[in-house]
Amino acid sequence: MHIVVCIKQVPDSREIRIDPNTNTLVRQGVPAIVNYYDLHGLEEALRFKDEVGARVTVISMGPPSAEKALRQCIAMGADEAVLVSDRAFAGADTLATSYVVALTVEKVAEEFGPVDVVFCGKQTLDGDTGQVGPGVACRLDYDQLTYVEKVVDINEQSRTITVHRHLEDGVEVVQTQLPVLLTVLAELNKPRRASLPGVLRAARYKPIVWSTNDFSNIDRTKIGLKGSPTIVSKTWVPEPRKVNTEMIEGPTPQAIAAEVTKRLWSSEAASRLGWS
Amino acid sequence: MATEHFDAIVVGAGPAGSAAAYTMAKAGLSVVLIERGEFPGAKNIFGGVIYRKQLEDIIPEFWKEAPLEREVVEQRLWLLGDQSVVTLGHRNEAFKDPNNCWTGLRVKFDQWFASKAEQAGALNIYETVVTELIREGNKVVGVRTDREEGDLYANVVVVADGVNSLLGKSLGVHREWQPDEVSLAVKEVIAMPKEKIMDRFNLEGNEGVTIEFVGNTLGMAGLGFLYTNQDTLSFGVGVMVSDLKKKRVKPYELLESVKQHPMLRRLLQGGETKEYAGHLIPEGGYHSIPPLSGDGWVICGDAAQLVNFVHREGTNLAMTSGRFAAEAIIQAHTKGDFSRVGLSLYDRLVRESFVHKDLKKYKGLHNFLRDSDPTLMFDKLPRALNDAAYQMLLVDGVPKAEKQRMAMRGITDAAGGLMNLVKLGAQGWRAMNG
Amino acid sequence: MSETKETTEALTEGATPGKKQAVSKDVLPGREWSDYEGILIVVEQRGGVAKKVSWQLLGEGRRLADKLHTHLSALVIGSNVSALAKEAIYRGADKVYLCDSKELENYRTRPYSKVCLSVIREYKPEIVLMGATYTGRDLAGAIATHLPTGLTADCTQLDVDENRLLLASRPAFSEKMLATILCKQYKPQMATARSGVFLALPLDPTRTGEIISVSPQMPEEEIVTQVLDFLEQTERVSLEDQEIIVAGGRGLGGPEGFALLQELADALGGVVGASRAAVDAGWISHDHQVGQTGSTVRPKLYFAIGISGAVQHVVGMQNADMIVAINRDANAPIFKVAHLGIVGDLFTLVPALTEAIKAQKGNSTSVPIAL
Numbered sequence A: 001m002h003i004v005v006c007i008k009q010v011p012d013s014r015e016i017r018i019d020p021n022t023n024t025l026v027r028q029g030v031p032a033i034v035n036y037y038d039l040h041g042l043e044e045a046l047r048f049k050d051e052v053g054a055r056v057t058v059i060s061m062g063p064p065s066a067e068k069a070l071r072q073c074i075a076m077g078a079d080e081a082v083l084v085s086d087r088a089f090a091g092a093d094t095l096a097t098s099y100v101v102a103l104t105v106e107k108v109a110e111e112f113g114p115v116d117v118v119f120c121g122k123q124t125l126d127g128d129t130g131q132v133g134p135g136v137a138c139r140l141d142y143d144q145l146t147y148v149e150k151v152v153d154i155n156e157q158s159r160t161i162t163v164h165r166h167l168e169d170g171v172e173v174v175q176t177q178l179p180v181l182l183t184v185l186a187e188l189n190k191p192r193r194a195s196l197p198g199v200l201r202a203a204r205y206k207p208i209v210w211s212t213n214d215f216s217n218i219d220r221t222k223i224g225l226k227g228s229p230t231i232v233s234k235t236w237v238p239e240p241r242k243v244n245t246e247m248i249e250g251p252t253p254q255a256i257a258a259e260v261t262k263r264l265w266s267s268e269a270a271s272r273l274g275w276s
Numbered sequence B: 001m002a003t004e005h006f007d008a009i010v011v012g013a014g015p016a017g018s019a020a021a022y023t024m025a026k027a028g029l030s031v032v033l034i035e036r037g038e039f040p041g042a043k044n045i046f047g048g049v050i051y052r053k054q055l056e057d058i059i060p061e062f063w064k065e066a067p068l069e070r071e072v073v074e075q076r077l078w079l080l081g082d083q084s085v086v087t088l089g090h091r092n093e094a095f096k097d098p099n100n101c102w103t104g105l106r107v108k109f110d111q112w113f114a115s116k117a118e119q120a121g122a123l124n125i126y127e128t129v130v131t132e133l134i135r136e137g138n139k140v141v142g143v144r145t146d147r148e149e150g151d152l153y154a155n156v157v158v159v160a161d162g163v164n165s166l167l168g169k170s171l172g173v174h175r176e177w178q179p180d181e182v183s184l185a186v187k188e189v190i191a192m193p194k195e196k197i198m199d200r201f202n203l204e205g206n207e208g209v210t211i212e213f214v215g216n217t218l219g220m221a222g223l224g225f226l227y228t229n230q231d232t233l234s235f236g237v238g239v240m241v242s243d244l245k246k247k248r249v250k251p252y253e254l255l256e257s258v259k260q261h262p263m264l265r266r267l268l269q270g271g272e273t274k275e276y277a278g279h280l281i282p283e284g285g286y287h288s289i290p291p292l293s294g295d296g297w298v299i300c301g302d303a304a305q306l307v308n309f310v311h312r313e314g315t316n317l318a319m320t321s322g323r324f325a326a327e328a329i330i331q332a333h334t335k336g337d338f339s340r341v342g343l344s345l346y347d348r349l350v351r352e353s354f355v356h357k358d359l360k361k362y363k364g365l366h367n368f369l370r371d372s373d374p375t376l377m378f379d380k381l382p383r384a385l386n387d388a389a390y391q392m393l394l395v396d397g398v399p400k401a402e403k404q405r406m407a408m409r410g411i412t413d414a415a416g417g418l419m420n421l422v423k424l425g426a427q428g429w430r431a432m433n434g
Numbered sequence C: 001m002s003e004t005k006e007t008t009e010a011l012t013e014g015a016t017p018g019k020k021q022a023v024s025k026d027v028l029p030g031r032e033w034s035d036y037e038g039i040l041i042v043v044e045q046r047g048g049v050a051k052k053v054s055w056q057l058l059g060e061g062r063r064l065a066d067k068l069h070t071h072l073s074a075l076v077i078g079s080n081v082s083a084l085a086k087e088a089i090y091r092g093a094d095k096v097y098l099c100d101s102k103e104l105e106n107y108r109t110r111p112y113s114k115v116c117l118s119v120i121r122e123y124k125p126e127i128v129l130m131g132a133t134y135t136g137r138d139l140a141g142a143i144a145t146h147l148p149t150g151l152t153a154d155c156t157q158l159d160v161d162e163n164r165l166l167l168a169s170r171p172a173f174s175e176k177m178l179a180t181i182l183c184k185q186y187k188p189q190m191a192t193a194r195s196g197v198f199l200a201l202p203l204d205p206t207r208t209g210e211i212i213s214v215s216p217q218m219p220e221e222e223i224v225t226q227v228l229d230f231l232e233q234t235e236r237v238s239l240e241d242q243e244i245i246v247a248g249g250r251g252l253g254g255p256e257g258f259a260l261l262q263e264l265a266d267a268l269g270g271v272v273g274a275s276r277a278a279v280d281a282g283w284i285s286h287d288h289q290v291g292q293t294g295s296t297v298r299p300k301l302y303f304a305i306g307i308s309g310a311v312q313h314v315v316g317m318q319n320a321d322m323i324v325a326i327n328r329d330a331n332a333p334i335f336k337v338a339h340l341g342i343v344g345d346l347f348t349l350v351p352a353l354t355e356a357i358k359a360q361k362g363n364s365t366s367v368p369i370a371l
């Protein structure tokens, strides 16, 4: 069994603030982390490795500094880590990103053996689209199981996988054939803390780095800015809508409540609710 | 996996630990540098002055690559009255070439320094806490960490885990703190546009200034500081823990109150506080320096109380002690003797250096401060000095000789009489001069 | 300079008219997009019931189509869903593509995307929109890659400009900013959009339109994915579809505060919502969170109780028809967006309000809640 986990290094957007004076993002000092959901994908792969044995390869497209994120995955127990890095990849949207990530999975399969399962996070903290996973599955012609909150079973003999998919109104139990691509939720598991030997291995480990030149079959029109149909044309900080607020006052809470109720029942909202 | 064995394990990636790890790794020893923070410097704070000489001895021309803030060309000492200040200061172009010291921020500096050790060949591991030393008899043979399969073995463990040194305590060389041996410093990093800083502090290019201030610390023994960085200010105040306890003041209340002083308020105005943190500073001085080595271990930096608080020197003592420890271990490595005797070079190097000599010079200061009334030294006297200066400079028809008498009387009264003032001066002088 | 600006510039640069655009044209030799016209909404349903977001998108799609002077069509996929095709017309569609077949009963990526791809390739809409639901995102991601075209995720604002470009705006960086995304060189322009943001048109049975049947694309034998079961989860609240929400924040002081809110919500016939602060504090589960990374809601009545009104919360609820705010602090920003404001202690006001509303409801003869 060979499992590939796709990870992305992202700024921890929970810590990004808006500068109130300039209305721009303050990214200084915001730590770069492994995208939260991706770690859950890695954990699931590692559990599989611990239980029945599997080879786990972590891949990421990103700048050279993303090596740190890959090392963190090695520390947790991944066997090999590949960083796909090239200036030509910069500016990629999800279409271009999924193209390069899919090529990388293919090359990983060629070099380290056929791939059975690919894990992606549900979405990234920065791009936040959740589109890269389905994109990669399409390009690889794998079946995709998105928003997985539980892996019930992976059967190597019958080459089937059964999962629980999280939907708005319930949980769908789905089965399909390997190879498969999963995008996963945090509910899936609790990522482990790396052991000391893991951390030492990571401290010594050098990820494999591939650039465009390492892909013989790459179509340069499909990568980076050139290969990206979407364009961010502007960004702005939303301003809350302003309304005329009526302040209700009264001598007692009961008096205020009576007044509010009166206003409510004579409001347009009440007529839309069929109250009056 | 068979447990690995290293030449040395360094606990703590502060200035002491990184200096030791760098020096040993460069000499070809196999070294692991263990830090509990997410990265080196993540939780470390200091006032902010990094000195040239001692780091240069480890990494020549480090200033060309290290993340430093500003080159300090002026140092001011302010004695604060209620709404006034008596200033002392020195500015000199000579401080530029060669540079004497820089302002810095630990978040950046510690990361850089530890990465130098890593580049030299050390294995740096973070988010890992050393929970105890592993011993065989009297000998330290490794460390236990909070990770799974977390034991690690080495010929020597370098204990550089800072002021609270849990490991020092476990070795019996570090007692629990007495409240009068340690001060608690609180510090804010305040963001401010570069141009504003340069205007307010009269700076050009990369120049920087440091201000230390005494007085206005609610009658507690302590010292405040305000340093200029590129686009932030480091602002803080440290006071004796025993005084904080006595006065029941919370550290941030002290900081907020000091901030309101008219001289400081206008320098800080318009800045935005980005970080706030507190940290202990060992003030025990010379008398609290523990034995520096034993079988299979050495102790450096704050963990060994090597801080010269009079001159706010700590990082340089830490780095130097780290380097000395490394040199001793390298020698022990060639001899194959990691016992206390094999490591004794470390004690000798420290004793023969400025580290020991400077601390010895101020050895009486701790007792002097402990025994004197903090409200006198850190409140009444600075206030009296300010009143005196005010009287002398006020032109109000009172004859100068009369004014001088009044000023002098103010100061002697504050000290509780002339005899007391003379005694205080003499004791102080002795404390500062060995 | 901020990173957003850099990204904006970097991403825009390659597409500004001029030299670099020529590069993009080279990518697609001889591609003519002028025959792409109209707006297509992909309707999502389960068991013959459409997701509200689909009707909301038809409402928004109608507005955009009128602005472009073009037609609005809907794609309905499923088993026994012809009623939905009619409803799509009543909700604003001019044309409906209906693919009704047994093997399409449950959503599965491959067969559904095959149907979508064949409709898009044959009928060439210039804009394709679907709900940013779990299913919608799963499907949209697959289709956009196959076509290929650009896909903007999870939009909260849509518009078109004079060059017929779709201006798709979406929250970025944990909702702290909005970004407008364009897709200039490819068609169709695709986007998924958040539920609860756009307004559905009222059902109008007098509307007429064309229903075009399309045949299924994939025989069951070729579909390896099987839906074995569906476990409904009724305890999970879905705020997006609620008409009345009583939301609480840090001011509630703890989970007990939410018990008070629940009583008020019960009296009103609504559900309880929360600000991020209350969710982060662990007083109530994440599915109650409004704004931020929570739900965007558009109820008829919204109570904000003990909520300061940080912009990240406000963007998620400001489109409520009527907002009532209770806060101890007269300067709380929530009062800027509230229609009725009460400065005071929520622990005395909320019980009083609950009683008053119960009494009022007891008196009123009309149906209490419109479902």
Ligand SMILES: Cc1cc2nc3c(=O)[nH]c(=O)nc-3n(C[C@H](O)[C@H](O)[C@H](O)COP(=O)(O)OP(=O)(O)OC[C@H]3O[C@@H](n4cnc5c(N)ncnc54)[C@H](O)[C@@H]3O)c2cc1C
Residues within 6 Å of the ligand: A061, A062, A063, A064, A084, A085, A086, A087, A088, A089, A090, A091, A092, A093, A094, A095, A097, A124, A126, A127, A128, A129, A131, A230, A232, A235, C007, C150, C151, C152, C153, C170, C172, C173, C179, C181
């Ligand atoms: C506000 C906003 C909204 C967006 N909305 C959408 C949307 O709706 N639909 C959509 O398709 N896309 C969208 N995108 C783009 C989407 O987020 C990206 O596909 C994805 O997140 C990768 O872009 P990036 O921001 O990580 O990095 P980018 O800077 O855009 O770079 C793309 C990739 O190249 C890597 N890279 C950069 N420099 C190098 C280098 N020197 N060497 C190697 N690799 C490098 C990056 O790490 C990244 O993985 C949006 C982007 C933003 C900022």
Ligand SMILES: Cc1cc2nc3c(=O)[nH]c(=O)nc-3n(C[C@H](O)[C@H](O)[C@H](O)COP(=O)(O)OP(=O)(O)OC[C@H]3O[C@@H](n4cnc5c(N)ncnc54)[C@H](O)[C@@H]3O)c2cc1C
Residues within 6 Å of the ligand: B011, B012, B013, B014, B015, B016, B017, B034, B035, B036, B037, B040, B041, B043, B044, B045, B046, B047, B048, B049, B050, B051, B128, B129, B130, B131, B160, B161, B162, B163, B166, B185, B186, B187, B236, B238, B279, B280, B281, B300, B301, B302, B303, B306, B307, B312, B313, B314, B315, B316, B318
């Ligand atoms: C407010 C303030 C202002 C100061 N101003 C100056 C100044 O201007 N100039 C100056 O030179 N000095 C100054 N100092 C003193 C200086 O900061 C210290 O002397 C110096 O940092 C000591 O270095 P160190 O390496 O011994 O300890 P530290 O810098 O404290 O480093 C110890 C490291 O060990 C890590 N650690 C601790 N326990 C463990 C464990 N169990 N496992 C793993 N890791 C562990 C810690 O996370 C830390 O990174 C100041 C100090 C303070 C508090």
Ligand SMILES: Nc1ncnc2c1ncn2[C@@H]1O[C@H](COP(=O)(O)O)[C@@H](O)[C@H]1O
Residues within 6 Å of the ligand: A006, A007, A008, A035, A037, A038, A059, A060, A061, A062, A094, A097, A101, A119, A120, A121, A122, A123, A124, A127, A128, A129, A130, A131, A132, A133
């Ligand atoms: N540059 C990348 N390299 C590897 N995997 C990625 C990359 N970008 C996104 N992914 C994967 O796709 C998932 C969804 O990302 P997104 O579509 O950007 O929200 C992430 O959680 C990752 O698993």
